[in-house]
Amino acid sequence: xxxxVQFAIxxxxxxxxxxxxxxxxxxxLNFLDLGGIPAGTWDxxxxxxxxxxxxxxxxxxxxxxxxxRPFFAERFYVPTRSDIDSKIIVGPAIxxxxxxxxxxxxxxxxxxxxxxxxxxxxxxxxMCAGMVLARVIAQLxxxxxxxxxxxxxxx
Amino acid sequence: MVATSFTPxxxxxxxxxxxxxxxLLMWATGRIAGVSGIxxxxxxxxxxxxxxxxxxxxxxxxxxxVLVRLVTGSLPVQTIAAGTPMxxxxxxxxxxxxxxxSGCTSGHxxxxxxxxxxxxxxxxxxxxxxxxxxxFVIRHWS
Numbered sequence: 430x431x432x433x434v435q436f437a438i439x440x441x442x443x444x445x446x447x448x449x450x451x452x453x454x455x456x457x458l459n460f461l462d463l464g465g466i467p468a469g470t471w472d473x474x475x476x477x478x479x480x481x482x483x484x485x486x487x488x489x490x491x492x493x494x495x496x497x498r499p500f501f502a503e504r505f506y507v508p509t510r511s512d513i514d515s516k517i518i519v520g521p522a523i524x525x526x527x528x529x530x531x532x533x534x535x536x537x538x539x540x541x542x543x544x545x546x547x548x549x550x551x552x553x554x555x556m557c558a559g560m561v562l563a564r565v566i567a568q569l570x571x572x573x574x575x576x577x578x579x580x581x582x583x584x
Numbered sequence: 585m586v587a588t589s590f591t592p593x594x595x596x597x598x599x600x601x602x603x604x605x606x607x608l609l610m611w612a613t614g615r616i617a618g619v620s621g622i623x624x625x626x627x628x629x630x631x632x633x634x635x636x637x638x639x640x641x642x643x644x645x646x647x648x649x650v651l652v653r654l655v656t657g658s659l660p661v662q663t664i665a666a667g668t669p670m671x672x673x674x675x676x677x678x679x680x681x682x683x684x685x686s687g688c689t690s691g692h693x694x695x696x697x698x699x700x701x702x703x704x705x706x707x708x709x710x711x712x713x714x715x716x717x718x719x720f721v722i723r724h725w726s
Contacts, residue, residue, distance in 0.1 A: 432640040434612050439644020440651065442605035442617065442690075447652055447660060449598020455586040455663035461712075461719040462585070472588045474595040479693060481599025482606070486698035489607030499614035506614050508686075508696075510703060517703050518710055520685020521692070525711035527677030529718025531666040534689045535682060536619040538675075539642055541662065543649035548664040548671055555675025560624040562676075563683035568629070 431501040443540045449478040452540050454532025461529055520563075527559075585723065586663045606695050613637060618691020619645070620682035681711075 443452075450456045459465060459472035498504055528534050533541065533552050541549030606617035613634075615622075622638045625631075653659050666674060682688040685707050687696060692711075696704020 431612070432636050435609070435637040436640040436644040436647070438605050438608045438612065438617075439641035440648050441608070441644070442602055442619075442641075443645040443648025444652070445598045445601030445603075445605060446645075447598070447648055448601060449595045450588070450591050450660070451595075451598065452649070453588070453660065453662045455665065456588045456591075458665070458719055459585070459588045461715045462723055463716050464720050464724040465585075470585070470587055472590055474588075474591050477592050477595040478599035478602070479697075481596040482603040482694045483599075483697050485600045485603025486606045486694055489603065490610060490695075490698050493607055493611045496611070499610070499612060501612050502614040504614055505610070507616065507699065508701065508703075511701070513703065513706055516684055517686065517707055520681050520683070521687075521707040521710040522681070522685075522714045523677050524681030524685055524688060525714030525716075526718045527674045527679075527681055528689075528711060529715040530677070530722070531664070531671055531674035533664075533674065534619075534678065535623055536645065536688075536690050538678075539619065539623065539645045540648055541664075543646040544659060544662050546662065546664060548666070548668075551668055552666075552671045552675040552678075555672045556679035557623070557627065559676040559679025559681075560620070560683045561627050561679075563680045564624060564627070564629075567684070 434501065442536065443543070445482075446537050446540050449481075450474055451478055452537050452544070454537070454541075456532075457534075457537070458529070458532040461532075586665065602690070602694060603698075606690070606698070609641070610695075616687075616691055616695045618687045618695060620679070620688040621686070621691055624679075624683045685711075 446452045456472055460475035465471040538552050609617040622641055649659055692704040692707040
């Protein structure tokens, strides 16, 4: 039952990507192309996708997060961190470069698989490799940190 | 480059659907609808027992265009300009950066901004900036 519900929610997300036009990398790239403003080729659509999504989510989260617990789970898993470390800048900086190169971010890339596009298969395969690599490096780093004895004065 | 036209109504409507999906996922599972986080956790190490649910969400994403084609008989235009080497480099950077930065356009951009998260605001401004810079270099410097 939960799995069916999650499938339906993913389906709605994917339909939103298609309706909004974000499943088309050309539209995304034409939004990121601020140099296209003087030429009149700039496509502002992505700003409205974000505006629509954030407005609806902001209103909905306020109600949902007041519930005692989620419908199918024990508790809410909402991130609580608020510190600004290097990873929260370096990661998105790298992500943005990849996004600007092809016009794909993870959601639209996965949805593009259903368009039957070979390019999407290549992109998603590379994206998954990149994801696994980041997780492996992060894990090696935390393993090293635990293994290294902490000097009493530094702790 | 391929010209596209401004689609305010469709983009607002589609954005609202994405937002509704994020609300429903939070309501049902208590989780953030961050596609990179969901996709990355389809690979080991597995920290919780949520594999099947995440796979179902991703299957839903992939099924969306299949459903559109079944119902309407066609799909909207999709133009992918990047060639294979560029797609590989872009995919690696996108996947690595999204996991390294704990989120992508959906996790930070939609869910994080909606929670007024400062980390997500920093992340969103950063990937928007490097995305714009990258397209600028490719289209206007070469």
